[in-house]
Amino acid sequence: MSRDASVQKSFGLQFDPRAKIIILILCVISATIASSLLYESLLVLAIALFGCASGKVRRSLFCAAFYGAFYMLTLFVMSLEKGAFYTVFTSWLGLFYAVYPCAFLASVILSTTRVNEFLTAMNKAHIPNHVVIPLAVMLRYIPSVREDWAYIKDAMRLRDVTPSFLGFLRNPAMTVECLYVPLLMTASNAADELSAAAVTRGIENPKPRTSLLQIRFRGRDWIAVVLAACVLILGFCWGRIV
Structure with a gap:
């Protein structure tokens, strides 16, 4: 085993690239159907947990903290009277909340996926x-x-x-x-x-x-995909629950 592979395996769990792609697709759908900021926050929290499990603790905590600060700013602006600033901010607001979870998850996936792992997984698929x-x-x-x-x-x-x-x-x-x-x-x-x-x-x-790499679906991959699917199902049922 090479030194890079041993270093990579010593920090965080290694997920199958196919599982990461499936999770990213489910995340895109979840961000698209998000009907409230509370559900969006839950989605970002789930992505942060996935990033920490993948070994990107500092990146995940920073992105989650940035989202939390922006969330508080959003609540402050929404409490203001409607005006020019309110209109401009709210029009940009929907784009940010739709893109940020996907960009957050994509950054974690790109930083934890090697090209040779990706090629092997795609050939198996x-x-x-x-x-x-x-x-x-x-x-x-x-x-x-x-x-x-x-x-x-x-x-x-x-x-x-x-x-x-x-x-x-x-x-x-x-x-x-x-x-x-x-x-x-x-x-x-x-x-x-x-x-x-x-x-x-x-x-x-x-x-x-x-x-030489063993690219295959493990229990952790199935658990991550099932949890991502549960978050998506929760998004579809959010309006009835809340």
């Missing part, structure tokens, strides 16, 4: 390559762009350019030149390099893949 290959490249593409983003911010600080919204307002031309232009160039180059690397490693090979 008999998913076509023209669906698997773009998703596999995406899994490797996001960490690569994030790493380039950190390098660009360090280079900006050397030129006394602040990579923040206030820095953009203070000097928008320099911020665009030092941040967005290099980021777009590195993102384009990273996409080409990752695609070439995937083809070189035989990702288009139609024969079944061999893997």
Whole structure:
């Protein structure tokens, strides 16, 4: 067993990538049918528990705390008299509460799923390559762009350019030149390099893949999927219960 695999197994439970995809689909449906902020909060709490079980405790607690702060802000704004600010905030409110749980869960899944695990699981599920290959490249593409983003911010600080919204307002031309232009160039180059690397490693090979990893549904996967389905069923019945 490699060192990375042993480190990954020592922190948190390892869920099957197929179970993660099923949970993500159920989460999208749950966020879509959410009829109250209380149910949305329950959904975010369930995602936070899943993230903690997966080993992403700090990320899960931070995202849950951010949602809690935004929830309190929402209650405060809803108590105000209707006006221009109220109208603008409530129109943006629905989009935030529909997207945030899905983005929260997707960040946990992306940070806990390796490309080789994903490819092995998709091959076992008999998913076509023209669906698997773009998703596999995406899994490797996001960490690569994030790493380039950190390098660009360090280079900006050397030129006394602040990579923040206030820095953009203070000097928008320099911020665009030092941040967005290099980021777009590195993102384009990273996409080409990752695609070439995937083809070189035989990702288009139609024969079944061999893997040293044991990718299979375990009891924890079934429990997580059943709990996600229960949250979805609760969303359908929420109006009758509350």
